Amino acid sequence: MKSIITKKQFDVIIIGGSYSGLSAGMALGRSLRRILIIDSGKPCNRYTPRSHNFLTQDGEEPAVILQKAEDQLVNYESVEFLNEVALSAKAITEGFQVTTTTGVKVYSKKLLLATGIKDIFPKIIGFEGCWGKTVIHCPYCHGYEFKGKKTAIIANGDRAFHLASLVNNLTDQLSIITSDRSTLTQVQLSKLYNHHIRVIENDVAEIIHNKGVVNRLVFKNGSTEDFEALYTAIPFEQQTDIPLILGCEMTENGLIKVDMFQRTTISGIYSCGDNSSPMRSVANAVATGNIAGAILNHDLTVETF
CATH class of the missing domain: 3.50.50.60 (FAD/NAD(P)-binding domain)
Structure with missing residues (x-):
């Protein structure tokens, strides 16, 4: 300017x-x-x-x-x-x-x-390096580019359920990571189950990535899982x-x-x-x-x- x-x-x-x-x-x-x-x-x-x-x-x-x-x-x-x-x-x-x-x-x-x-970024190693690239906030802004990819939503409760309902149309490989004990209702959990959406009650410690491209999540309990895209509500x-x-x-x-x-x-x-x-x-x-x-x-x- x-x-x-x-x-x-x-x-x-x-x-x-x-x-x-x-x-x-x-x-x-x-x-x-x-x-x-x-x-x-x-x-x-x-x-x-x-x-x-x-x-x-x-x-x-x-x-x-x-x-x-x-x-x-x-x-x-x-x-x-x-x-x-x-x-x-x-x-x-x-x-x-x-x-x-x-x-x-x-x-x-x-x-x-x-x-x-x-x-306000969470205290997850690698998060900022992926933000706006493969860690995204909006399915309308970025979802099409990750259609069919193995995807996780880092959120809980109503926000997680809302995002899952939208992202479900873009991929059939979807999981919700609640980062704590799930606050999803039984009705919500039932709908997620019917759409084959997993709920993972675990905290993410680190995002392994290559120049902003997500490869793997490392959880605080030491377990890992590969993902290609992450949605999150921060x-x-x-x-x-x-x-x-x-x-x-x-x-x-x-x-x-x-x-x-x-x-x-x-x-x-x-x-x-x-x-x-x-x-x-x-x-x-x-x-x-x-x-x-x-x-x-x-x-x-x-x-x-």
Whole structure:
């Protein structure tokens, strides 16, 4: 991302310049709104080599999609970029003030949080090296590439059952690893049994892999088993504490609470992308960013027209 900032006052500051932030930026730039996109260059999906299930971009490298978007946005003269980390933000009489880690202060009438989330990796040796490659979170984003493979789901309870119901359509070699005593109900266990899905009550200690390609799981009891793909539901946290500092209400799942138009519970603040949606995909990020951009332009128009 190019830093070409020429002013300090904007209609909208977008914190986060990945897919959702850039999508909102395009909608606003096409409406001649003065916007600033602040981004540090670390998108949530930087671990994965390919992006899928996004029409016209299926199988493309995530970095290539981002570069295409940036190349298109620089053609809109009212869009500016700042390659930094937004350290803090606060409400002021005229709108909002955002301060970066280098002390740059910029101002806007509205604020859009496209900050994404941060995955919290479990203490499993080899996990991070496989994340986004053969250890995956979403059957829609990556499942097709592992169809027919020997697959495990590392999860428990309702989450494990939900994932199993989806992944079952992609492979008939499926197991659930609960990493503890199973919390699956008898009804769920019965359905899993009928679909020949094993439940393994064991903890994974290590993932043996070759450059991110899973070969074998080593359990804490010393046993091992070969697998070719792993699904897992891991916890996450907001990428930044700015939403909380600004007073944005959060959902019980730790996402920023928004309405159907991407407005948060704080007037003048909007949110889009992974930080406010459980549907983690490039397509959804672009869609919510597009909505946010349109609504921001609408709200700015209502205030001045």
